[in-house]
Amino acid sequence: MIRVTNSKEFSRILSEYAPLVARVAATYEADAMHRQDLIQDISLALWRALETFRGDASLKTFIAKVAHNRAVDHVLKETRRHDRLQCDESLHEVLSSGHNDTQDKALDLMTAMRRLNVRYRQVIALQLEGFTHGEIAQTLGLSEAAVSQRAHRARHELETIMGQK
Template sequence: MGRDQSFEALLDEHGAMLRRIASAYEAGRERRHELEQDILLAVWRAMPRYRGEAPVRAFIARVAHNRAVTHVAREAAEPRRQPLDEETPSAAPTPHDALEALDLQDRLAVAVRALPLSLRQPALLTLEGFTPAEIAPMLGLNANTVSIRLTRAKVALRDALNPQDRS
């Protein structure tokens, strides 16, 4: 199997995870698509360095997260520009908008994006099915630190998803 075919097979198997990672770092459709392309290029370039020391899924997740962090850092250094978008909702939600806001998956994605990077990475990888022991080497941490960050992320997500429960 050639490199192009093996890369296509890799994308078939892990493309959805890579798109979810990109969406955790970019909310805007165009920027998210740009990040997805950057991640794919980074994975393409990194695959020849894969030595089989970890599962390929973990390897490409780490490459994707590293690329996303670089993307966020680059974006933070640029001046803020926000084009007006006809689809941008107004500040006052309509009843229809309020019902749509109740959709758990969308609310969870927004809440994960709002987490500080140190909590977002382990939370997102946990949502992808990785254990703290698998996440630790990806992030250069020990499993205990990952578990502590996950506990903090869960509290922050619970607060974000259930604001009426705060007392």
């Protein structure tokens, strides 16, 4: 169990996993201001949740679970509030600057991922973070078979979406 007894320790953990949190937020929110709000919401959720961390999984898996759960809540809340505004803002702030085919493909992928159903988006986002099917299953509370099925369907939908470009 991790006991975060002071803000310095929490800041260290948050700094270490900031890129992961930022990528999760970017997967779920296109608008830069809303994305920053989501990152703050995730950080607060992590502050509250770390005292419940029992070490059943890695700290990275635990943080990803909290971040994804908070991001899903964010999407559902925004959907209920208004018909989910579609922002045209690019992800250049999230990815490194400069233009090349790899970056363009990454931008296309992030845009396409936002069009996926949340249950598929979660699985693909965690795969892109390097999580195994077992870790994803543990993070999302699913069986490995369900994760494998969702990953397959998500890839198929992404191919369809990206083929429409």
